[in-house]
Amino acid sequence: MSRLAAALVVLSTTFLGAAFAATLEVDVRDPAGKPVADTAVFATPASGGTEARPGKVVEIQQIDREFVPYLSVIQTGTTATFPNRDPILHHVYSFSPAKSFEIKLYTGRSPSAVTFDKPGVVTLGCNIHDWMIGYVLVVSTPHFAKTDASGTVQLRDLPAGTYEVQAWHPRLREPLAPVNVSVDAAAVRSVGFTVDALPRKAKYKPPLDRLKY
């Protein structure tokens, strides 16, 4: 009942927000001033987090023995499938406290879907390919995005209000402090983050041999 009520609140807010949509532009750069990709940016309303609507599904594929995407940002309650595009088996797992699961050796369509019901970082691994690593950031807000090579991302349609804006990168040296931002309708606010992250570690991956893995 409370869940239903909460859903209604979100719906109404969104609906209402749509009427007074604001945009938050977030620019992520490293200390040298270069844009940083693969950084998750999310804004949590001061009023509290919300869960996604049920049925929301994302795909985290395995292509050429890599998780694609490397970083997925999802709202709590989102279900993820892990389709295997490789001609070999994978064994996807996570021991992260936010979500611990495993999908034992399979190929093609994901034999089961995983619903991420708790916010947090879920680190994905493959039990038979140690170098494979992927991240799922589960957030309790629908306002989230991921930077591309430009390092800039826009959070659109934000209902006016106060938000706690956070940025997260898998290889952050230090956690970043959240930034509180109040947005008005039709206004564009810009927020900058300086991300000091380790470079993505290039783990050794044996060359793909069509006959042997």
Next chain:
Amino acid sequence: MANQEEGGAHLRLNNLGTRIVLFFVALLVLVQGLGAFLVIQANSQIARQTMDQELEQGERVFKQLLVQNQARLEQGAGILSADFAFRQAIATNETGTILSVLRNHGARVGANVMTLASLDNVIRADTLDADRIGKPFAAPDLIRIAAVEGRASSIVIREGKLYQLVVVPVLAPEPIAWVGLAFEVDDAVAKDLHQLTGLEVTFASRVEGPWHLHASTLAPELRLSLESALAGEEGVTANLVEVSGEQYETRVVPLETRPDKRVVAILQKQLQVGLAPFRRISASFFWLTLAGLILLVAGSLIIAGGITRPVHRLAEAARRVQQGDYTRHVDVENRDEIGQLAVSFNHMLDGIVSREKEILRLAYEDGLTGLPNRAMFYEQLEQAARLAKRGGHSVSVMLLDMDRFKAINDTLGHTVGDQALREVGARVRKALRESDVVARLGGDEFAVLLATGGADAPKVVAEKIHKALEDPLVIDGQSMDMAASIGIARFGEHGEEADALLRAADVAMYEAKRTKSRYAIYDPAHDERRQEFLTLLGELRRAVDAGELVLHYQPKMSLVEDRVTSVEALVRWRHPERGLVGPSDFIPFAEQTGYISAITRWVLARAIEQCGVWERTGLRIRMCVNISARDLRLEDELVHAISVDLQAAELPAGMLCLEITESALMEDPRVAQVTLRKLRELGIATSIDDYGTGYSSLAYIKQLAVNELKIDRAFVAGMEADQRNAAIVRSTIELGHNLGLTVVAEGVETDHELAELRRYGCDAAQGYLFARPMPAAALERWLSGARDKPPGARADILGEV
């Protein structure tokens, strides 16, 4: 005694065999010793090098092993940490499960202690000590390294134990925790390393205080010893460490070198063990040498025996020879050098035997006649004398001396003389029985030993000998008479010893000679006579000085002029006790002793002086003086003395005439010839006295520078009785005249003789018919009285003498 010496000789150093053995043994010992020295030196050098190499190699292997071991442990740890179930269990965050999976998976890789630490270095679980939970991880530096490298390892000490600690992250797939795997470095590890490196391996650490041994392949008691050897801050620095009295080559590999924590691995090799192969070589060498030595000694003994045994045999044979045993030859075994020596030795032995026989023959045989010699005769005589003493049968000794042999030797030469002696020896030998011994004692002296027969046997034998020598000897076509004077001595009667018998026979022989008899049997009176003469001789020496000698003169009547033309000076000895002694009693002995020279000198001086006295008183008479054979030999002395005397007497040389007997001339014809010539050169007349008794040939006489021949009285005295003697006298006179010599007849005693001599043409005569020898004064008187008286009527005057 000799055998003992021989036995002892085997042990002596100067023994040949011993020396051979010693030489070879010394040689082998020297060579092997040198070899051993070099081998041992080289060995020990090689051994050290080998050990150094082994240790170095061991060290390298050890270090490699450590790296590999670490890698293996790290890999193991990596695999472990990547294990899904492990990670899953860790992710549960349940302490019990985590501890359980740590134990389980730790056991899989053989880790002794497993520790789980959170990413912020807080221990979450520890299989050894639960109290550590919540405490910080002891090796945060390892975690730091592992965060970068993905793994890290180090040597750690925990509760006194040494561990290889490996820290790896638990990846999911990002690190979610750190897991530490501690592998204890214990004896088993050391043993594994030992098996791979061949070295003793010890792990030791020093945190605070003394060094501590954690693991080792050494025996427990050695560990303690090594621990104490590791005293000091630096631990082991030397390469050679003594542990419990054993030398160890040592290398130290630092594993952890922090100032507050030092961990080392000590690698060691026992010198004894390292040197063992070389010790084995040395031992082999030693045994080889020993075996060689034994073989060598045995071989040398055999060879030495092979040499010395025959040598000993030869030495023994030589000793036998030394002792006079020539009968046994040495056995010749081999044809080698020693065998040849033995053959030569046997030849030598034969040579010695034959030479000894020859020496014996020479020693006991007279080389000329082949008869036994004096030595042999003496031995046989001694033997016969001994037998005679026991058996009592008669033994006689006869000594033979050839008459006038010297004359033969001198005139006809020694070759003829030797042949004559041989012939005499052969004849005497032939004349006697086989059992009688005939020997030549030397010169012309022979001896006969009669060991059988009665007392008369010697006489019979003497007659036989004379008979055997009766026929003249014919040698080289020359015939000569040979007679012997024989002296006989009988065993018992004349002596019992060989010496005595020989002396007696000698005396008898001289008696026979003196008496001109065929033989004489020894008579003690002979000895006395001889003694008497010896005394006489002693006295004679003084006689000249004492003025005991006097001269008597016998006139020589010239038959041509019928008057006394010369006198012959004759010496007399007016002995203080015996009275007047005739020349025949002392002149022969004076001749034998050589004293005759002094007498002759005196006679010459006295006679010449007398002649001078007469000359000065108007009495012109030639003086004739007798000269002996010995005087002739002193030719220069004689000639000088005469000329001095003549000068002193102021007498012309022609007034002196020297009379020399024919036999004296024959004794040494060469000297006689020279002397006579010298005398004649002086102008002195010479006369051959007693002509006819010698054996001088006319050819010889002709060569002599003489003026006169005096026919021996024997021929003159025999003229009446034997016509042959008359013929000799007559032919001698004719002969003398033919040679240009005057001839004088001696010993004229009858008128008949005188008449015959006149008839034959004899130049002069001398004898009792005219006058006996008389002192000078008597002669002077006789001459004054006899001048007118015819010969034969002078008995009164003769009677005066």
